[in-house]
Amino acid sequence: MNRSYPAEVDVIIVGSGPAGAAYARVLSERAPDARIALFEVGPTVTDPPGAHVRNIADPTRRADAQRRSEGPRGGSAATVDSPGAVKSGERRGRPGTFLLEDGFAADGEDGLPVAAMSSNVGGMSAHWTGACPRPNESERIDFVDDLDELLGEADRLLGVTTDAFEGAPFSDLVRERLAATADAGREPHARVQRMPLAVHRRADGALVWSGSDVVFGAETRSNANFTLFDESLVTAVIVEEGRTTGVRVSDRRSGEEHEVRARVVVVGADALRTPQLLWASGIRPDALGRYLNDQTQVVYATRILDAAAEPGDGAPPAAGISATSGVTWIPYTDAKPFHGQVMQLDASPIPLAEDDPVVPGSIVGLGLFCAKDLRREDRIEFSDEHLDGYGLPAPRIRYTLTTRDHEVLEQARAEIVRLAAAVGEPLGEHPFTLPLGASLHYQGTTRMGVTDDGESVCDPWSEVWGTQGLYVAGNGVIPTSTACNPTLTSVALAVRGARRIAESL
CATH class of the missing domain: 3.50.50.60 (FAD/NAD(P)-binding domain)
Structure with missing residues (x-):
């Protein structure tokens, strides 16, 4: 300096x-x-x-x-x-x-x-x-x-x-359930997998972003x-x-x-x-x-009903991404023109459920980012x-969603409901579309x-x-x-x- x-x-x-x-x-x-x-x-x-x-x-x-x-x-x-x-759509x-x-x-x-x-x-x-x-x-x-x-x-x-959250509660289960419903017809590189993250774990176990x-x-x-x-x-x-x-x-x-x-x-x-x-x-x-x-963003949350606290769990989920988080990636394809970022509740940058306590990792937030019609x-x-x-x-x-953009949004809404049901019991009657610009x-x-x-x-x-x-x-x-x-x-x-x-x- x-x-x-x-x-x-x-x-x-x-x-x-x-x-x-x-x-x-x-x-x-x-x-x-x-x-x-x-x-x-x-x-x-x-x-x-x-x-x-x-x-x-x-x-x-x-x-x-x-x-x-x-x-x-x-x-x-x-x-x-x-x-x-x-969810109120306030401009914040x-x-x-x-x-x-x-x-x-x-x-x-x-x-x-x-x-x-x-x-x-x-x-x-x-x-x-x-x-x-x-x-x-x-x-x-x-x-x-x-x-x-x-x-x-x-x-x-x-x-x-891709291994900073290896062993996080239920992350393997979440990927397994998502893969069973999302991987059909995808090339190996485009199948459900761990999200690559700019984060590593120190020798003492602490996460460094x-x-x-x-x-x-x-x-x-x-x-x-x-x-x-x-x-x-x-x-x-x-x-x-x-x-x-x-x-x-x-x-x-x-x-x-x-x-x-x-x-x-x-x-x-x-x-x-x-x-x-x-x-x-x-x-x-x-x-x-x-x-x-x-990138227009659709979010939804689901709960793993058959989740039970794993050995060593006992603390409530931490704010932000913590050692109990799992982050999963569903890659974009031209057939399904959105990218999936699936984060267990304590990993989500946007809170998706308000009840507490919950079993760490059992509330799963799903987000689909939609490609724009340029x-x-x-x-x-x-x-x-x-x-x-x-x-x-x-x-x-100056910015307007096209007819094609609205079609992709509808496709994403249907897909996120399907994915949420595959993982657990969806929370809420329908997914929520974030205000435009929220993707950053x-x-x-x-x-x-x-x-x-x-x-x-x-x-x-x-x-x-x-x-x-x-x-x-x-x-x-x-x-x-x-x-x-x-x-x-x-x-x-x-x-x-x-x-x-x-x-x-």
Whole structure:
């Protein structure tokens, strides 16, 4: 950490989420002599910087870290804290996030009423569930021929495992019952299986959740040429004669403005704020902000009626994911265009049952994320008339579910009822569709493409069309309609871009 802003570096990274951290890590490994400055608008809320808040044992300190992540207004009370708040459809964000103040839905459109962001070192990776499934079938990017190798590298950087919850109560039973009803006709790789998670278990048995700290790794932290600047708002990317030459950045502690020169700039804020910064900088490719892709989410809960407490159980389920959790994955297929994330109650980020006590692991929450029918009309717009809490052009959402989207939703509702009945006794008369934006998996707004035809923002290595030395990173780069959690894919694409930068340096 340093507050002495440099006049010039080789590479500037904007945003400290997993994609920005991946650029820092790969460059530290492959171009160790390159001077790198990373600017993050939010504060450092964990030690080490970028760590997951779940790793904070003290609940008061953890709540404070979440509050400090909630944007320029800081500490909104409008967070989800009960099943009732979620199911009533109230416009609330999850702890550690903040909502768009307005502009989340245009008249006559569906919008994204609970679209949310985080501002802190580590970005959303300080608050996420850690699910890292691989894309399947049409989710995959067919013009990235080394995608599997890149996904493997993303697994390494994120510290992905599948055995952290081995032996969790009833998890084998849940997978067995799901497989019996869901696996027919699926290829082996697309059958019910353990969810790949960015989490590992220490020798003492404690769970450690990956945030950007794991992606940074010792390689970045020990790199004397890398510096992380928190509470630093990048207000513009500077472009001269078709090439980026640096950024303008405001120190949010002192209010001082700085200009930092660089050979390469990587903008990896998030799928809402990366196009915001490009637009504010006058960098406006035709596809900027377009093809906005959220994943509509259907949830349901079921109880394993024949469950009995297993030896050693006795404590009630812990809040959040704990040693009694099990997380199961039902991969996306084109025939069933949704991705299943099945979490025993103590693993669910959204409470699904209110009765207590329950046998640990016996309440199972099922969630299906639906792939979006991609449309150029679904987009983020900006104008100088509306400013956000940071003083930048505020995002205005234009977003509508198509007839096809509603058909997929109906298919998902029927499927989740079938799956819930296979596992146990469903809780409630019908599944619940979360408010749009609840997935936090926004994509497509700086999408990758093969040619500069107005339908993409960057090339297959994430360099912005028409602006040399400017790269974009994060979920917004993903060009396909996905249902699976996007972080692993966005880190894989970041690895590809970072390797290209390392070669150029």
